[in-house]
Amino acid sequence: MRMKYQFAFFDEGSKREIRRATLKAVAIPGYQVPFASREMPIARGWGTGGLQLTLSLVGKDDRLKVIDQGSDESVNAVNIKELIGKTTGIAITEETGEATLIQSRHRIPEIPLHAGQILVLQVPLPEPLRYFEPSEYETKKLHAEQEYSGAWLMLFEQIMKYGHMSTGADHPVLVHKRYVMAPSPIPRFDNSKLNDSEALILLGAGREKKIYAVPPHTEVVSLDFEDFPFVVEPFQGVSCRLCGARGVYMDEVHDEETGETLYQCNDTSYCLQRLNEKRG
Amino acid sequence: MDYVQEPVLSVRNLNKQYGGGCLNCRGAKADRLIKNFCPVCGTVYACRDVSFQVYAGEILGVVGESGSGKSTLMECLYFDQEVDGGEALISSYKNGEANLFAESSQQKRYIRNHMMGKVYQNAALSLKMDFSALGNIAEKLIAAGSRHVGRMETRGRELLEHVNIPSYRMKERPKNFSGGMQQRVQIAKALSNNPPLLLLDEVTTGLDLSVQASVLDLIKTIQRELGISVVIVSHDLSVIKMLADRTFVMLDGQMIEHGLTDQILEDPQHPFTQQLVQSLL
Numbered sequence A: 001m002r003m004k005y006q007f008a009f010f011d012e013g014s015k016r017e018i019r020r021a022t023l024k025a026v027a028i029p030g031y032q033v034p035f036a037s038r039e040m041p042i043a044r045g046w047g048t049g050g051l052q053l054t055l056s057l058v059g060k061d062d063r064l065k066v067i068d069q070g071s072d073e074s075v076n077a078v079n080i081k082e083l084i085g086k087t088t089g090i091a092i093t094e095e096t097g098e099a100t101l102i103q104s105r106h107r108i109p110e111i112p113l114h115a116g117q118i119l120v121l122q123v124p125l126p127e128p129l130r131y132f133e134p135s136e137y138e139t140k141k142l143h144a145e146q147e148y149s150g151a152w153l154m155l156f157e158q159i160m161k162y163g164h165m166s167t168g169a170d171h172p173v174l175v176h177k178r179y180v181m182a183p184s185p186i187p188r189f190d191n192s193k194l195n196d197s198e199a200l201i202l203l204g205a206g207r208e209k210k211i212y213a214v215p216p217h218t219e220v221v222s223l224d225f226e227d228f229p230f231v232v233e234p235f236q237g238v239s240c241r242l243c244g245a246r247g248v249y250m251d252e253v254h255d256e257e258t259g260e261t262l263y264q265c266n267d268t269s270y271c272l273q274r275l276n277e278k279r280g
Numbered sequence B: 001m002d003y004v005q006e007p008v009l010s011v012r013n014l015n016k017q018y019g020g021g022c023l024n025c026r027g028a029k030a031d032r033l034i035k036n037f038c039p040v041c042g043t044v045y046a047c048r049d050v051s052f053q054v055y056a057g058e059i060l061g062v063v064g065e066s067g068s069g070k071s072t073l074m075e076c077l078y079f080d081q082e083v084d085g086g087e088a089l090i091s092s093y094k095n096g097e098a099n100l101f102a103e104s105s106q107q108k109r110y111i112r113n114h115m116m117g118k119v120y121q122n123a124a125l126s127l128k129m130d131f132s133a134l135g136n137i138a139e140k141l142i143a144a145g146s147r148h149v150g151r152m153e154t155r156g157r158e159l160l161e162h163v164n165i166p167s168y169r170m171k172e173r174p175k176n177f178s179g180g181m182q183q184r185v186q187i188a189k190a191l192s193n194n195p196p197l198l199l200l201d202e203v204t205t206g207l208d209l210s211v212q213a214s215v216l217d218l219i220k221t222i223q224r225e226l227g228i229s230v231v232i233v234s235h236d237l238s239v240i241k242m243l244a245d246r247t248f249v250m251l252d253g254q255m256i257e258h259g260l261t262d263q264i265l266e267d268p269q270h271p272f273t274q275q276l277v278q279s280l281l
């Protein structure tokens, strides 16, 4: 017997409730809106927050792209695409420019997003102050009072320990001069793509039951100090060994034979698109 | 000493109760309470109409038995607790004309970060035990608006050196420090933003005698150097005797006696104070 699914898995009431939380998130950029996170056929912590956002938003005319750490082909990305494909029948694409809805884990695509697109980021830990303050009750108060010393203190401690800010990913940002936000574990390299974005960016945390948003053209600034400015991962003088791209986020690959360190685009669909263009 | 100047801190009719009160006790009718406690509804009247002033550059002692409301008073002044009534004014904020208790919680944070420092009996209440000693100092500086790592580190090292934390331990976590060292880090932190007012709650309780003496010495030295005003709370009259210019005595949430410390020691008026002084001899 074939299971009969509701369009986009959820009943309309559930979708509406998630969309209500989303609207609130859009109205208060960077503010974490609680929502009734639902049981999903995949385990929490595997992007259920992002998935619930996507399912609540997807319509019959949407074209969906799913990426996992830069790859459209990872098991996780494929599973999510399958679930959404099966329950909606909508078109799936790998081309960033063509997609209307992009769900992503840990990356923002290299091709600049455009107006009308929605980027959904999967978030494991939505609270940027958690390291500083374990209690949710207290962090809520700190946000309400705009008391963000803890976020800077975390960076100060890194500098004391390592001589520089050592956040590899998920470097905290100040949104619209009001809320400090965890951008999800995107590399620092992607932080600037959050600022003044053409697309709507939504962030969903399934386990922690939070939705938050960066609406188009919102100011997003990475936290730093006067004498320790925010810097992104340096890829100076480095180009992709496959497509030759520069100025994008690279993965390091080690050539076993020569012992050389080579680089290639982390965003595989971007790389592929460039290769195709080259071939003409 | 000459007190013709304006007070740095004035507190008027501060009231704080734990519990909602009942017909028996409402208005804190003293004759219906057992000490500070209503036997009918269990409400504790921890501070009752406490009023006092602190002047520039003085050390004010607050002494009283366990449970008399000393810590509650300090918690109210540092906004750790909401008061149930009364007002507090400090001269460095809005010309001393605004009741601090009526300010927004954001403003209270501002006042706390810029104009006050507090040392708790329990260091874990003020220190982040898993952050470095320097980070703990920086926390207060960041809260007061600093965004310059180099300057904060310099200031932190200066303060920690001042309280005799060796420089090779400054990046260590206070969790690994002895009780006396933790208190000294707390003092350094409380002083970091140059507050005109320092609140000390049982800073030496629980430390062994030689460590107690060194912490008290340190407080005295710092207070003289910086000329700041200090309120020091202790159930131990010998601590008060050593440090305080003026003293007031609390019993069951009320201030029962106040005056120059020497005066109170030589000629205590209230029976409770007499008892306290006698026990010191």
Ligand SMILES: Nc1ncnc2c1ncn2[C@@H]1O[C@H](COP(=O)(O)OP(=O)(O)OP(=O)(O)O)[C@@H](O)[C@H]1O
Pocket: B018, B036, B044, B045, B046, B064, B065, B066, B067, B068, B069, B070, B071, B072, B073, B235
């Ligand atoms: N959170 C609370 N809830 C209920 N009652 C409290 C609370 N905190 C303090 N009290 C009561 O308020 C009164 C004053 O307590 P407080 O801690 O201020 O006394 P203290 O003078 O500092 O005593 P000690 O010398 O033991 O530190 C006591 O009767 C205490 O039991």
Ligand SMILES: [Mg+2]
Pocket: B070, B071, B072, B202
């Ligand atoms: Mg106490």
Ligand SMILES: [Zn+2]
Pocket: B021, B022, B023, B024, B025, B026, B038, B039, B040, B041, B042, B043
């Ligand atoms: Zn009562």
